[in-house]
Amino acid sequence: MKKALARLLGLSRPDADAGISPRARARLLDMTFGRLVFSVNAIPFVGMPFVIWLYVQKLDGGALLAWTLGYGAAAVWMQLRFRRYKQEREDDDALVRRWLPFVQRVALVHGFCLSLAAVLTASLGGFDFKLLLYISIAAIVAANATHQTPILGVFQRFFVACWTLQIVNTPRSFPEHWPFVLPLALLYALAIYRHALIANQFFRQQVRMEDDGIRLAERYRLAKEEAEKALQAKNLFLTTASHDLRQPVHAMGFLIEAIARRNRDPALIPPLDDLRRSVRSVHLMFNSLLDLSRIEGGIASPRNTAVAFAPLVEEVASLFREEARSRGLDLRVRLPAGAAAVLANPALLRQSLVNLVHNALRYTKRGGVLVSARRRGSHWLLEVWDTGVGIAIEEKGRVYSPFYRNEHAWRIDSAGHGLGLAVVARCATLMGATYGLDSVERRGSRFWLRFPEAKPLAPAAIEPVYEPEGLSASTLLQGVCLVVEDDPLVTAAWTSLMEAWGVQAACAASGQEALALVDAGLQPQAILCDQRLRSGESGFEVLKALFERCPDASGAMVSGEFDSEALQQAEREGYLVLHKPLEPSQLHALLFQWLCAA
Known part of the structure; x- marks a missing residue:
């Protein structure tokens, strides 16, 4: 009681x-x-x-x-x-x-x-x-x-x-009247007290839910911090190791091209072409993986400028025409006349188009791919059409997620990793562009990027795509090229490819060796220098010292790094910076200009 x-x-x-x-x-x-x-x-x-x-x-x-x-x-x-x-x-x-x-x-x-x-x-x-x-x-x-x-x-x-x-x-x-009022007062007391008990349960349940919400939020915060730390560790590893990871991929591309140039057996042409495509796929996948890591790590902080998209689209299309031809596909470009421009970041826009075109070619067996641009009010719509496998309605919301690939994609090409469209989505977000797709399963897809229109660039400001007349992969070159590279495997690949093109290659592992070769009488018309040298020297400083000794030579930095302060300074001072893995066709076109001019 x-x-x-x-x-x-x-x-x-x-x-x-x-x-x-x-x-x-x-x-x-x-x-x-x-x-x-x-x-x-x-x-x-x-x-x-x-x-x-x-x-x-x-x-x-x-x-x-x-x-x-x-x-x-x-x-x-x-x-x-x-x-x-x-x-x-x-x-x-x-x-x-x-x-x-x-x-x-x-x-x-x-x-x-x-x-x-x-x-x-x-x-x-x-x-x-x-x-x-x-x-x-x-x-x-x-x-x-x-x-x-x-x-x-x-x-x-x-x-x-x-x-x-x-x-x-x-x-x-x-x-x-108390005989009537008193029972009512007692009943009122019981009713009010029962109501108070119910209200108390409500308040207690409310604070328990608030406690649960706080605990869940704290757990989410801790899990998010752990995930961010893991992501930062992964991005830091990829960023730090990017140079060493790119070296073997860079060497493979050069060695395959050198072997193909020396091959005289028709039976080896198809497997060499397959090997070229495989290495090219590795190039693109590797670039996508590193680009995604740089974007997620906040390393990429792009600035949007007026970009003439016609030359950029033509350049991207030229990268894939040989691959489209080898697959029996038609790669077409449909662009408006005039110097149209969009507000975007040139590097991110190029990477987005590369990934979209590569994705379209990979999952298209018959027909072709169309890259087009259309004006929509005050915006431009850049589109990549294909006649490939298409995407089911229930999968459209997931195709831009990292590492996602649908069942048809796995059956057609098991070599992909589902990173290409994820990089497109990140790039578009960074540029403030919208993106999306329309697709019919088994009939094809249309991927698009929407950019604000920029003020048209003056004709002089638009750099045309350089396509020397009569230039092809079989064109022989003449001249001397000095390569400063400290990795023996990559040095062997440089030498093999240069000799296959008819170029005399002189390789040095350090700035001291390179300067000694020049002092001994070597007169290179082209100089290619890696940035990170095991001797501890700065490749950029070595390149400038070589240019002082060889004022008539042309040259560039070639590096597997993207965020090196020395490389950024080189670009600010007007030097050409090439990034590994370097496409052999790109290098061939560059040497054609330098050696012919010499």
């Missing part, structure tokens, strides 16, 4: 539930204390109309006036205490231990003092006055049952102190 009474009065502190965190208990105390302050502040506004009523009826309302003014002073005192309470929010557990007993005491006193209004006016006024006062007190109790029950013990003290005195005072206030 004692335990039941203690629980009813809130003395057992059922609200200090071990399943609720200190933060949640403090949150419940916030709501309860705030509602208690509001309840005390409202009482003077409730009491004044009744005081005026008594004075209008020429009855003694002095006691009720004193009660109302006392509540006014209590309201000011509660505001000050509540302000002090808000200032003590450093430790939730200590806050609850310090302030919960105070709030419970205030609730008990508030309940008792609220019911005093009926006691003080029990012999005053008529039935309608007393009934309206009872109804007003009941409404205040109901409001507190809804909003003051986050901590049930606080409401229990308020309710028991208030409504017990109301019930005891009922026969005195309603001497003729």
Whole structure:
């Protein structure tokens, strides 16, 4: 019996539930204390109309006036205490231990003092006055049952102190009607208390959900931080190791081209072509992987400028025409006349088009690929059409995700890694462009990029694609090329390819060796220099020193790095920077210009 009474009065502190965190208990105390302050502040506004009523009826309302003014002073005192309470929010557990007993005491006193209004006016006024006062007190109790029950013990003290005195005072206030009013007051007490229990469960469930949400958010934050650390570690590894990873791929491309130039067996032509395509696929996949890592790592911070897209599209198409021809596909370009331009980043736009065209050719067995551009209002739509396998409706939302490839793609070409379209999506996002696709399964797809139109460039500012007349992969070259490269495997590949093209190649592993060759009488027309040399020298400084000795020579930096400060400085100063793995056709065209000019 004692335990039941203690629980009813809130003395057992059922609200200090071990399943609720200190933060949640403090949150419940916030709501309860705030509602208690509001309840005390409202009482003077409730009491004044009744005081005026008594004075209008020429009855003694002095006691009720004193009660109302006392509540006014209590309201000011509660505001000050509540302000002090808000200032003590450093430790939730200590806050609850310090302030919960105070709030419970205030609730008990508030309940008792609220019911005093009926006691003080029990012999005053008529039935309608007393009934309206009872109804007003009941409404205040109901409001507190809804909003003051986050901590049930606080409401229990308020309710028991208030409504017990109301019930005891009922026969005195309603001497003729108490047999009817008293049962109603008891039923009202049961209903209100049940409502208070339900409201308390709601508040407790709410704070538990808030706790669960905070825990989930913290777990998500920790998981996100771990994922970001793993991503940064992966990107750092790829960025740091990119030079060493590119070296063998670079050498393979050169060696295959050298073997193909020396081959006299017709039976070896098809497998060599397949080998070329495989290495080209590795080039593109490798570039996509590193580009994706650089983009995700925040290394790529592009600036959009006016880009004449016609020369860029033609350049990309020229890279894939031989591959399209070998697959029996038709690669066409349809561009508008004039110097149209879009607002984009040239490098990211080129990479996006390369990936889209490569993707289209890879998954097209018959027909062809069309690269086109169309004006749409103040924007340009760059499109890549194909007659390939197409994409099912349910898969369209996933094709731009890294490492995703559909079932048809795996059957057609198992060598891909699902990175090409992911890089396109990242590049488009960085440029502020929109992207998308339309596709019909087994009939083809249309991938598009939408860019704002830029002011047309002057004709002189548009660099034409250099296509020397009569130049082909079989064109022999003449001249001397000095290559500064410290990797023996790559050096052998350089030498083999240069000799296959008819070029005399002189290789040096360091700047000191290269300068010694020049001092010994070597007069190169072309100089190609790697940036990272094992001797610790800067390739850029070596290249400048060689140009001072050979002022008539042409040359470029060739490196597997992208973010080297030395390479960026070289580009700022107007030097040509080539990146490994270097396409043999690109190198052949470059040497054709340099050696013929020499």
